[in-house]
Each structure stands twice: as structure tokens, then as C-alpha cells.
Amino acid sequence: MRTLARVPATLTLVVLLLVAGVVWQGLWQPFEDSATFDVVAYGLPALSEGRWWTPVTGTFFVDQPWVYIFTIASFAGMAYLEVRRGSRVALAYFAIGQLFAVLASALFLLVFSMTPWPWAQEQALALDVGASGGTMACIAAAVGLFVQPWRVRAWLVLLGFVVVALLFWGTLADLEHAFAVALVLFADRSLRIQRTTIREQRLIAFVVSLTLGAIAVLTVLTPTDGVFGHTAPVDGPWLDAALDAAVALVFANGLRRGRRWAWGWTVGYAILNVVVAVLLVVLLLWGGGDVQSTTGDFSVTIATSFLWLLFLIYLLWVRRAFRAKRKAGLGEPPMPTVDDVKEQLRQHGGGTLSWMTTWEGNDYARTSGGIVAYQRRSGVAIVLADPLGPEASRPGSVAEFIDAAERAGLIPCFFSAGAATRAAVPSGWRSLVVADDTIVDLPGLQFTGKRWNSVRSSLNRAGREEMTFRMTRLADEPWGIQQQLRAISEMWVGDKGLPEMGFTLGTLEEAKDPEVRIALAISPRGDVDGFLSWLPVYGGGGRVRGYTLDLMRRREGGFAPVMEYLIGASARHFSDEGAEILSLSGAPLTHEYPADAGPIAELTDKLAEILEPVYGFRSLHRFKEKFHPRYETMYLLFRDEADLTRIAAGLTRAFLPDATIRQFASAGLELMRGDRD
Incomplete structure (x- = not known):
């Protein structure tokens, strides 16, 4: 009850939505089939005919009973925003996001329906109801409040969702979602990919690669009706789907590890996709009326190639993140020996676990101020205890080792580290108590x-x-x-x-x-x-x-x-x-x-x-x-937390x-x- 009391604005909107569903019977029968639908629904036809009130009235209705489940669930973003920033801010994001999504979509369709674009002409005749424009704006604003690196990850998931939905399923609601998210993206400016770490850049490439493979398979098995046209299920370009899925499986893990070869092959395949799409468009414009029948599903190929173009731009932008070499040594040359480690301990001292760094199985990374003992297990560089060397050199040793591990495609972590090392790791790092000495x-x-x-x-x-x-x-x-x-x-x-x-x-x-x-x-x-x-x-x-x-x-x-x-x-x-x-x-x-x-x-x-x-x-x-x-x-x-499963495997x-x-x-x-x- 205490939590519910903190989200009065969200609860009020949900209650109004449910009351409208009861009064107009939308909770148990399709509202879009009722006579009231044309009166309250928003869209370009409603505004063209002078029904100026529809952007407000249409907010509180849902077209199908089963859609209530997703509509009410989407208010979770507004609730989170209301808890963090207050009711007035949450209501402002909802109201402005909803109105902007409806009006911007209508203006967009008004302009592009005058062109030979079949999708724009079709959606210009559509009507819609629902609060999803406002709730998507609230979700985008809530994502902007996440701590790094989860903020960038959540933003990319949200952007991926609206772009894929628009490209492949392309309803009027999908267009409204895209405008709502774009408004918050440009207004809040909380997405700053250029500040991400090397690890984060690789992780983004890994997720996008897998997503592209999944989309290729999904669009072959399910019908689509996106901005590039309609497709029927099991009627897509099987060769393209198979190749995309193969690229995802073969190269995705290499991208996650920062391998140069994986980056090169993925860039090459992305260029191939873009070139094929450009050739298809050129053939179509030059009168190739049978292009779609001879090349598979034209609309899916164009949409998928557009995604590969975006991925290609990203890969070229962050190309410096993919320089890791297999089994590359960490730290500055020459590589330290066990005798060097013992000499560091005798000269500068160490913690209660430091002598364990002299045991067999440890590798050593030389830093500008000391030595870091670690083990390479399951793609994780596990540092044992604290860095060795003068106390003043610890922050530098920690930073240098983290950078070297990430460039080598390894996940860095420090095991059984003390409070001083905890203070030396970058801000935003997490800590778990593993024991009490x-x-x-x-x-x-x-x-x-x-x-x-x-x-x-x-x-x-x-x-x-x-x-x-x-x-x-x-x-x-x-x-x-x-x-x-x-x-x-x-x-x-x-x-x-x-x-x-x-x-x-x-x-x-x-x-x-x-x-x-x-x-x-x-x-x-x-x-x-x-x-x-x-x-x-x-x-x-x-x-x-x-x-x-x-x-x-x-x-x-x-x-x-x-x-x-x-x-x-x-x-x-x-x-x-x-x-x-x-x-x-x-x-x-x-x-x-x-x-x-x-x-x-x-x-x-x-x-x-x-x-x-x-x-x-x-x-x-x-x-x-x-x-x-x-x-x-x-x-x-x-x-x-995304590293914990790999770290657990490495420690085991x-x-x-x-x-x-x-x-x-x-x-x-x-x-x-x-x-x-």
C-alpha cells in the first residue's frame, strides 16, 4: 500500500482506462467494432474531419480486450518515473509524449501519403486508440534514470524494439511509439554511447549481431507488414535468413571478445547486405518489376539491409574496440616472474593473502607501479587479492590492469580484495562481500x-x-x-x-x-x-x-x-x-x-x-x-551484474x-x- 500511495497519477490513469473499458464494454468485446470508436479514435482521418478532441479521448480506450494486459503493464515505466521524479513530471512526460506521438504521426503521414509510398498511404487512413504513446515516453524517460551501464543497454533495447517493430510490423501504433521515444531521446539526451567502455562497445555489437540473426529467422516464419511492404509466413528469403543466422552464431562471440577477425568478417558481411539492397533498389527504379519474385522477399531484404547499414556504421565507429589478440599477455613488458613477485612482497609488503600470488597457476601483469597477479579462466581475468607494489601505486595498477584486460577481450574482476582496492576501482563498479579475514x-x-x-x-x-x-x-x-x-x-x-x-x-x-x-x-x-x-x-x-x-x-x-x-x-x-x-x-x-x-x-x-x-x-x-x-x-x-555468470564460471x-x-x-x-x- 505504501508503494501504491507513491504513484497516484499512474493509478488514476489506469483507473480511468478501466472505467472506460467497463462503461463502453471494451474489456470484454473489441472496442474497434463499436460505433463509438470513430468518434473518439485519433489519427489523420479524424483530424482532417475536424475531430480535434480525439488525441485526448482516444487515450483512454483500448481496441481489443487482450491489449489491456500490455497497456496496463506499460504503465510500469510511468510508475517508476513518478517514484523517482514526482507526479507532476510523470504526468508531463505522459501528456506531452502522447500528444506529440499522435500529432507528429499524423503530420508525417499527411506529408508522405502524397508520395507513391504504399505503406504511408495505407496508414494515413488508419485510426487508433490507446495510451501507448504516453507510456512509451515515460518508459524512455525512466530508462534515462538508470545507472550506467544499464542506461545505455536499456536505451538500445528500447530503440531496437521501436525500430524493428516499425520496419517489420509498421502499424500506426508502431509509428507513434517511435515518435514518442525519439522525443524523449532528443529532449533528455541521456543516451551517450561515446562514453561507453570498450567492454560495453563489444557487448552492444554482440547483442546486435544475435538480434539480427534472430530477426532474420523470425521474419521468415511470421508475417510482416512494415514500412517496406507485406510478407506472408514461410515465404521469405531463406538464403538470407540462413546466412544472417550463421553470421550471428559464428561471429557474435568473437565480437564479444573483441577479436579483430570477427569484426572484419562482420563488417564485410554488413557491406554485402547493403550493396545487395542498393542493387535491388536500383533494379526496381529502372523498371525491374520482377525483382521481388526473383530475389526472394524484397521488403524483408530492404528492411534487414537497413538494420545492417546501421550496424555497419556502429562497427566502423567503435573499430578501436576490436583489437584483442588471442592469449595476449597483459601488462607492460617484460613479463614478471615469481621471483619478481616475491621481491615486490619483501620490498613493499602485502596483504594476508598476497603470498598466494606466488603459487603455480597465476599469471602476472606488470604495471607502471607494481605487479598484478591474476588467473585467466573462462574468459575472465581474476585478480587474486590486492595489486603488489607501493601503496600509492595501487590506483594506477588497478586502472592499467582493467584497461589491459578489456582490450584483451577478458572480463576483469578482483577476488578477495581489500578496502583500499575497492576504493581504487572505477566509480560504478560493484562489490560483493566474499569473506571476512x-x-x-x-x-x-x-x-x-x-x-x-x-x-x-x-x-x-x-x-x-x-x-x-x-x-x-x-x-x-x-x-x-x-x-x-x-x-x-x-x-x-x-x-x-x-x-x-x-x-x-x-x-x-x-x-x-x-x-x-x-x-x-x-x-x-x-x-x-x-x-x-x-x-x-x-x-x-x-x-x-x-x-x-x-x-x-x-x-x-x-x-x-x-x-x-x-x-x-x-x-x-x-x-x-x-x-x-x-x-x-x-x-x-x-x-x-x-x-x-x-x-x-x-x-x-x-x-x-x-x-x-x-x-x-x-x-x-x-x-x-x-x-x-x-x-x-x-x-x-x-x-x-552482467559479468557475474562468467565470473562464477571462472572462479569455479x-x-x-x-x-x-x-x-x-x-x-x-x-x-x-x-x-x-
Whole structure:
């Protein structure tokens, strides 16, 4: 009710429309067959005969009962406009748009009906009713209020709709829609394609290419009656339709990726369409009366070629967006090595996840001020953590990487990035919370007081049971200990339906790095009951300021509170060495959103509930709370929602590069069983 109270003007017009439908019975029988239709309907004949009131009266009637569904739905644009800009503005757009659409259409048909144009002569005799001119103007004005890049996308969809409808179905209403939208387009000037990004220019080309292919097939299967003439169903140019559809399927994805070859072939085919149309028109003007019968459907060919001409102009205009090379490296030469990355970390420091950028599987892009580590997955360039280098260089590194990725036809995004990188991405980028980094501050850490009971108890119990804690490096341990660690890890992985994960989750291979520390819990019998791996966190100047928890593995049947014991003992050990922080890594899907977070919080809670039986994110979060950490939010940064499906596919492949379809299916069944449980 509160929402309805905000759109009184829209509701009033809808009610008037329904009242007229009840009084004149248009809700259940065709109004165009009634005697009243000629009195209230607008159009060139009505104005020519002096029925000046018809542009107003015709607004509140609908010609067919089923059209009420679409007419009332079209008022959604006015409602949105009224909520955003108020009732007076919404009414002004509706009234001016409706009157302009009716009068401009009448004037247009008055002029062109004097020419040999059959379509103009036919529509000059037509009458129409309905509020669609006003509602289309409101929809166009509402589109102008969208945030970028959705504003440009919505404008192109709206313009595509009115142009295609006019070219191929060409009723008087379609002409009125075109004039209403054109009025707002030129009055508001909210469509600024020249300001779009390279990615957006490619996306527009991709959508237009697919649309042209779909139109080619649709016009063969359905009748048309547009500005170039009439066609019957299944009576069109099959060869043209097949070629257009083939171009759309073969070249569209190449256009989306910015490939030069796709641009060149599409431009060539567009030129071919335009040349064919020009030749047909020339033959017709020179007396080729049989042109239509010998070349297929003349009217559809001309209309389609007109669309290809517009597409050709656009492709030539944004030609610089199509220079991407397959598998092109990103960044400035020379390409950085792992040693360069480690040197950057030692010299300038990094975040709690930065050491993961040294792992196998990452590529590196050199910027003017630093290095960006990323993985190329499913057409997405996924940056891991924050750019490396001096803090002041981060905005420049972010901007340079985004530009390089887009020019290479990749979707850029930043995964597990911090607040500083979030502030450095372009305005308009979106962010999603992917985890909360759990950080324990080590200076002055004492396991005293009631809140440390569980940790203190595990340390005391370990002493009573003569457990041994050892901080070491994997390469320094004897073969027997290494084999125990491998056996524990393989047993843990064997219980999972999917292979061991990667990207931000290390394995024993990554633990072999001499800068990675290993914490062991050894029983009196010499068995390893559990172990942890700790990644270094550099603070600049070659100083290690802390460590990040990576591997957590325990032996079945071993010391029960081994994880609490290992983390507590590690915290003491690193504190004695002078370390400042201990990161227990991110806690996915456990972020505490504010009360007004809305759908994002609901989606996160649902995902956490579904995945809990398999991955135990909430259980892990509760375990980490025993160490009373502070939280630093980690984000997924991306351009807009249109990229999310590709990013999801890319992240899935980054975490599970070796997983098979069968393993994914098995994991899905396990999730479903867990959800039912």
C-alpha cells in the first residue's frame, strides 16, 4: 500500500482506462467494432474531419480486450518515473509524449501519403486508440534514470524494439511509439554511447549481431507488414535468413571478445547486405518489376539491409574496440616472474593473502607501479587479492590492469580484495562481500580470562598428554614425518566428492616453499596428530609482520582439540618472534550484514545453509571465534551484474581446475542431500 500511495497519477490513469473499458464494454468485446470508436479514435482521418478532441479521448480506450494486459503493464515505466521524479513530471512526460506521438504521426503521414509510398498511404487512413504513446515516453524517460551501464543497454533495447517493430510490423501504433521515444531521446539526451567502455562497445555489437540473426529467422516464419511492404509466413528469403543466422552464431562471440577477425568478417558481411539492397533498389527504379519474385522477399531484404547499414556504421565507429589478440599477455613488458613477485612482497609488503600470488597457476601483469597477479579462466581475468607494489601505486595498477584486460577481450574482476582496492576501482563498479579475514593481533596476547577457556584448556590438556609442538619447515622434516603429513592430507581429500581445491587454498606442494612454516602436533608415540601451514605476511623492508593460516589437517582418532592447540601454540611462538598479526584466513558466507542489506544478505544466508553440510563454513567461523579475532572484509569487485555468470564460471574453474563433470554432478547431489537433511 505504501508503494501504491507513491504513484497516484499512474493509478488514476489506469483507473480511468478501466472505467472506460467497463462503461463502453471494451474489456470484454473489441472496442474497434463499436460505433463509438470513430468518434473518439485519433489519427489523420479524424483530424482532417475536424475531430480535434480525439488525441485526448482516444487515450483512454483500448481496441481489443487482450491489449489491456500490455497497456496496463506499460504503465510500469510511468510508475517508476513518478517514484523517482514526482507526479507532476510523470504526468508531463505522459501528456506531452502522447500528444506529440499522435500529432507528429499524423503530420508525417499527411506529408508522405502524397508520395507513391504504399505503406504511408495505407496508414494515413488508419485510426487508433490507446495510451501507448504516453507510456512509451515515460518508459524512455525512466530508462534515462538508470545507472550506467544499464542506461545505455536499456536505451538500445528500447530503440531496437521501436525500430524493428516499425520496419517489420509498421502499424500506426508502431509509428507513434517511435515518435514518442525519439522525443524523449532528443529532449533528455541521456543516451551517450561515446562514453561507453570498450567492454560495453563489444557487448552492444554482440547483442546486435544475435538480434539480427534472430530477426532474420523470425521474419521468415511470421508475417510482416512494415514500412517496406507485406510478407506472408514461410515465404521469405531463406538464403538470407540462413546466412544472417550463421553470421550471428559464428561471429557474435568473437565480437564479444573483441577479436579483430570477427569484426572484419562482420563488417564485410554488413557491406554485402547493403550493396545487395542498393542493387535491388536500383533494379526496381529502372523498371525491374520482377525483382521481388526473383530475389526472394524484397521488403524483408530492404528492411534487414537497413538494420545492417546501421550496424555497419556502429562497427566502423567503435573499430578501436576490436583489437584483442588471442592469449595476449597483459601488462607492460617484460613479463614478471615469481621471483619478481616475491621481491615486490619483501620490498613493499602485502596483504594476508598476497603470498598466494606466488603459487603455480597465476599469471602476472606488470604495471607502471607494481605487479598484478591474476588467473585467466573462462574468459575472465581474476585478480587474486590486492595489486603488489607501493601503496600509492595501487590506483594506477588497478586502472592499467582493467584497461589491459578489456582490450584483451577478458572480463576483469578482483577476488578477495581489500578496502583500499575497492576504493581504487572505477566509480560504478560493484562489490560483493566474499569473506571476512579473521585477524588475531599478537602483541600483548595472553590466553587469560574466561573467554580464552577453550584455547587454554587445549594447551593444558596437551601438556598433560605429553603432546609436542614443533614449528618447522616441510623440507627440514625427515621422510617419515613428511609421509605422515601426506597420508593425513590424502585421507582428508579422499572424503570429498571433488578434487583438492586451489587458487586461495594451498596443498602440500605449496607448503614445500622454504618461507612457509609448518606447525606440528606430535603424540608421545611419534605420530603426527595434526598440522598447520603458515604463509608469510610481509610488511615491507624484508620484514615478516605476520602469518596466514592455510592448511589445517588432523589425523582421525588423534588428539581431540588438536586444532585449538596448534593455533594457540603457533600464536605464542610467532608472538615471541616479534610478529604482529596472525590471520586465520577468510570465513566465507558468514559476513554479518546490516539490517537493511536486503537480497544480498538473504542470498548469503541461503548459500551458507545449503553448503554447510558439505563445507561447514559456519562451523569453521564458530571455531575461529574462539580466538576472538577482529575482521577485515574481503570483496569481489566487478564491473556490473552482467559479468557475474562468467565470473562464477571462472572462479569455479580457478578453485577446481581439474574437476570433471561427473565430480561436479556428484557434489551437486551431495549438496541436495545435505539441504534435505
